[in-house]
Amino acid sequence: MNEFDYINEFFKPLTNKFAGNLKNDAAIFNQRSSFDLVISTDTLVEGIHFFGNEDPADIAKKSLRVNLSDIAAMGAKPIFYNLALSLPKQKAKMFIPKFAKGLKDDQKIFNVKLIGGDLTSSLKHINVTITIFGETLKNKSITREGSNVGDSLYVSGTLGLSKIGLDNFSSNLKKFRDAKNKYLLPEPRIDLGISLSNIVNSMIDISDGLVQDATHLAKNSNLSIELDIDKVPVPIINKLDKNKILDSALYGGDDYELLFSCNPSKDIFLNKLSSKTDIKITKIGFFKEFKDVYLKFKDSTSKPKNSFLHF
Numbered sequence: 001m002n003e004f005d006y007i008n009e010f011f012k013p014l015t016n017k018f019a020g021n022l023k024n025d026a027a028i029f030n031q032r033s034s035f036d037l038v039i040s041t042d043t044l045v046e047g048i049h050f051f052g053n054e055d056p057a058d059i060a061k062k063s064l065r066v067n068l069s070d071i072a073a074m075g076a077k078p079i080f081y082n083l084a085l086s087l088p089k090q091k092a093k094m095f096i097p098k099f100a101k102g103l104k105d106d107q108k109i110f111n112v113k114l115i116g117g118d119l120t121s122s123l124k125h126i127n128v129t130i131t132i133f134g135e136t137l138k139n140k141s142i143t144r145e146g147s148n149v150g151d152s153l154y155v156s157g158t159l160g161l162s163k164i165g166l167d168n169f170s171s172n173l174k175k176f177r178d179a180k181n182k183y184l185l186p187e188p189r190i191d192l193g194i195s196l197s198n199i200v201n202s203m204i205d206i207s208d209g210l211v212q213d214a215t216h217l218a219k220n221s222n223l224s225i226e227l228d229i230d231k232v233p234v235p236i237i238n239k240l241d242k243n244k245i246l247d248s249a250l251y252g253g254d255d256y257e258l259l260f261s262c263n264p265s266k267d268i269f270l271n272k273l274s275s276k277t278d279i280k281i282t283k284i285g286f287f288k289e290f291k292d293v294y295l296k297f298k299d300s301t302s303k304p305k306n307s308f309l310h311f
Helices: 003-014 017-022 056-073 089-110 161-167 174-184 190-196 210-221 242-251 264-277
Strands: 035-045 077-087 113-121 127-137 152-156 202-205 223-227 258-262 281-289 295-297
Touching: 003 017, 003 089, 003 113, 035 056, 056 077, 056 089, 056 127, 056 190, 056 202, 077 089, 077 190, 089 113, 152 210, 152 264, 161 174, 161 242, 190 258, 190 264, 202 210, 210 223, 210 242, 210 258, 210 281, 210 295, 258 264, 264 281
Parallel strands: 077 113, 223 295
Antiparallel strands: 035 127, 077 127, 152 258, 152 281, 202 258, 223 281
């Protein structure tokens, strides 16, 4: 099969009317006047974001889900996406059908469709780039700026599982099963992001670690965050060092939970929302006027470390 055969058989069935059956060089979308279009792009690279020997369906799902998480952090509803996939020729026959099946499964779950993209060969590694599009009501998108002095800092879910799953990916121990699943298949908080959009002042998804992403919120509002590390929601894993678990939560990344600021008067609403969605929401710090650093730990002399950086 050549690239056009693969596109026609495996990717064309994943599209919607805006893709025009992939007959053209670009999709055409008639944007609604009362909505804003929210756009984000992420690239996942073999050897950096995934090992390459995972089930291709899981690689597809992770690639789509990390992009969906960006849309969730904007308080937006996802509507469609573009896909650019490059891989070695010898892997195509085995990889592409399973990869497309993973996309198909998650498209049903998250109600999103493919509208176009590109399929090319590479010399050695698999590379997946997705550009995702979402919608919000006009001027209602949530950004990383907008926090106020006195706002509280909140986070959804539990942090650190993905890093623990990555570190123990080759282990067959039952205690690492949930962590490995979290690393393989993050859960984008789309419905939660939409529910939060009317009350939060700023929001980000945790892809690079709690400390680094919280610092982004502080910098963009020119404020400081005092982070209570005793309040950070971490998993309990038998016989795993507590300091290692906390370190994974603070710096590990790839949790794709929502980190956001809002006035503490919204605590009752957040408690009800947490119960309704069955998603833990935890207050872990607060914002204050900037003095010398963007983030520090409450009642601690230790200084935050740097999280992972590509360059």
